[in-house]
Amino acid sequence: MRKKIVATTSLAGCFGCHMSILDIDLRLVDLIELVEFNRSPITDIKKISKRCDIGLIEGGICNDENYHVLKEFRENCEVLVSVGECAIMGGLPALRNNIPIRECFEEAYRNVPTSKSGGGIIPNDDELPIILDRVYPCHELVKIDYFLPGCPPRADLIWETLLALVTSGAELPYELVKYD
Amino acid sequence: MPGQVTFTIDGKECKAQEGQTIVEAARANGIYVPTLCYSKYVENPVGACRSCTVKINGNNGAACINRVQEGMNIQVYTRQLEDMRKAIIEALFVEGNHFCPACEKSGDCELQAAAYRYRIMAPRFPYRFPSRHIDFSPKHLVLEHSRCILCQRCVRKIRTEDGKKVFAYHHRGAKGTVEIDPEIARTMPEELAREAADICPVGCINFKGKGFDRPIGTRKYDKEP
Amino acid sequence: MAKVAGDDAVKAETASILAGYPADRSELINILWELQDRFHHIPKAAIPLAAQKMGISQVDVMETITFYHFFTTAHTGEYTVYLNNSITSRMAGFQKIRDAFEKEAGCSFGETDKDGRIGLFETSCIGMCDQEPSALINGMPFGSLTPFSVERLVKGMREGKSVLELMGVGQDLSSDPHKLARFIAPPNIRRKGPVLLGVGYNMGESIRSALKHKPGEIIDLIKNSNLRGMGGAGFPTALKWQFCASAKGDEKYIVCNADEGEPGTFKDRVLLTEWPARVFEGMAAAAYAVGARQGYLYLRAEYRYLTPHLQRTLDELRKENLLGNSILGKSGFDFDISIRLGAGAYVCGEESALLESLEGKRGEPRNRPPFPVVVGFRGKPTVVNNVETFSLVAQIIKYGGTWFNTLGTAKSVGTKILSVSGDCGRPGVYEVEWGRKVEDLLKMFDAGNAKALQIGGPSGKTISARETARKVCFEDLATGGSMIVFGQERSMPDVAQNFIDFFAEESCGACVPCRAGNPILSDLLKTIREGRGLPEHIDQMVEWANMIKASSRCGLGQSSPNSILTSIEKFKDEYMDRIKKERGALIYDFDIKAAMKESCEVTGRTPSSH
Incomplete structure (x- = not known):
């Protein structure tokens, strides 16, 4: 059997979901037998280099770079999975979604206690990604095939799901699917 | 037996007291009808959430407000009804701002439990991210309106000693909110405030100084809905 | 300030x-x-x-x-303008009028000008669809607005003119409430029929005829006429009265529903302007039949300007002893009527919501059963019928049920008053026998260029003008009377958007499907109209619309998606035309530039740099 090729990325997330992937512990060894990782923080490959079978997306879309990466994944992965609350509904970054963006910037860079009083600037270097008006759930911008809720999703859930995707379908137990 | 009626739920013959609502009668016969706005501790069921919608002699109706009658034919678990209930719960998730990881009620939340029951992975509707306020002003309570599902349990149940409403429904449509009386909020006894927090199915009405008091795995809906 | x-x-x-x-x-x-x-x-x-x-x-x-829409906690200006934003207004140039108001008043809609003199707001249909664009200014309707008349009106407001002065009402008119009401909103009767609009009326005839019978015989008379409620649902009137008459209660009430809020209807406005006493006589007959002593006319806020006219009519009836104690000497027949106002809420046209409103509460529909005929106003048995039904009652009592029965079709007897508006040469009210074909009606309305017809308002159905053989009657196209004609050049998705936004605004918010569902439908339709939709979005709209219909708590939610469903059914091409992508597209349309705009403005960057 050909090894399935897996790509993963963290967009507007905290890498907690990736930690949870690592949290499958020794089963990682089994996983390596079943899959080959392509672009991923785990391999440190920065660009998808060949067609992938499974893409795991952590985090929502909060800036233009996130959006381009999401599109790259959608274009190159057969199956795309939203991993974690942020990918599914924006998560904690989306707490800003009903606050005007100017207020967010002012609060984060100017009025924050650690900034020099009245002195801080709002970062505007061209190298920085441009923040979007709100944080978007991935499935509102591209087609997402599966969702793994949780903050982070339980390691067992990730394991069961990967196993199911790589081999055949399996019923996910109640205890695994949680939103927090 | 006098006052007893016979009816069927999904083809199973059931008996219950005349005058009981379908929800009560079904539960008395060991059949669970999913509910959210209904609570056995709150009188005057209102039929607000519609998640208990069943087919009553072929017509849709909320099981919490319709009463059993002799010979009634009730359907609870059809594919169409179950999908409708799921959609209603999904609609509630996108209508408010339900950041489960950041909510004190997570794990004990009835909305969450309903979503777990239906294995909702992501809602079919787009998120709306409404702008809703947080009310810190009450003496004993914090109201997190982002999480309110407008079930009106508090509106119906919580009254002052002289029978005045403590909570009321303000505005209408998508702008609807449940607000607390500013005067009573300052003076209400702790017991009444606790009752309000307990009756709230979600994390909207919170008792000040309480939260995240049990670890994950030991909360109400961690193991089963 | x-x-x-x-x-x-x-x-x-x-x-x-x-x-x-x-x-x-x-x-x-x-x-x-x-x-x-x-x-x-x-x-x-x-x-x-x-x-x-x-x-x-x-x-x-x-x-x-x-x-309630018309109650505000923020100052609305000494002159409060409520511009109608319903579809009939939009078709007649709403946007131009809106722009003109903003330009002249120097403030945006939703706020007041800087000195708090003029406030500009939008509202839904104000019952002037035959004279659009229209607006309420301090409760007084101004029809057929033009940018020029807006300029003149705003100038008058700055000069401190009274609303009647703004309207150009002279001394001669202001002393006669009937003439004044006619001047404010001309009745526009286009077709007089044999029952209501074309028949002479003399005050007192109906009550006199009624008193020749015993109360039970009145119900039989109505039963023999086969009269059905004219609000749209068509419940048999006699049956309603029968239930109320036999319900236990020391007090009973008669309520006239004058809350015609369905966009596109304005016939009750005409009936109340021209023959208010006939409505009150119908109520009195109902009171006699069921044993009620008190009646209420629940008048929609948009028709508040009719209050002086209605009050004077009530005074006249009292003077003639057609209302009051021992009416026309019949001992034990005491009945009087008060006028109660609504305050801007479409859902209050639903009878149980109306009763809540009448009790001074928010107009949230009640759960039924029990029905109002058993548990109504203040928990007492109550008959609620609308203006047209009570008008018909008065005529039936005067002329007999058999006469009425010969008109119309088997299941829809008598005539129906249609409120006609939109793209047609002759907007106004028409009394037609039930069962008229769409073909005849379109000719009658001078609507040769019609593409579609909205039957029964936003909560009703959209039909194609090609469905010429269909008939207006309970057997086929039931209607409360609203008929809006759409010409060939109109976009049906745009029309549907206006309708669904109306319901999203007017939902009482009690139940989830209606409160959360209608905004979802509105958003989705907007996505499609803006060209960002996928073919499957149309299927989703249909699926979700059907769910809202099936699970909502009251008639508002259950009928709110009707126009989207029928519009998609009849004019699917127009929806598909807006869709550019293939079914199953993996990357959806997303305007990243628009999403970056705000933050670029704040940081001073240009979106093109990425």
């Missing part, structure tokens, strides 16, 4: 207003109207006093205030 009364002054005036009312919650809406009129908003300082008077909490008073 406008002269805003200080808290003490507000309290003093509120106290004097409250002193004129009993401590009865059902008076709350009348009280709030007085406050709104006096202060152009409901001042915060007035709320504890009103709460104390009613013996309820402040939050409870606010529950009523915030429910």
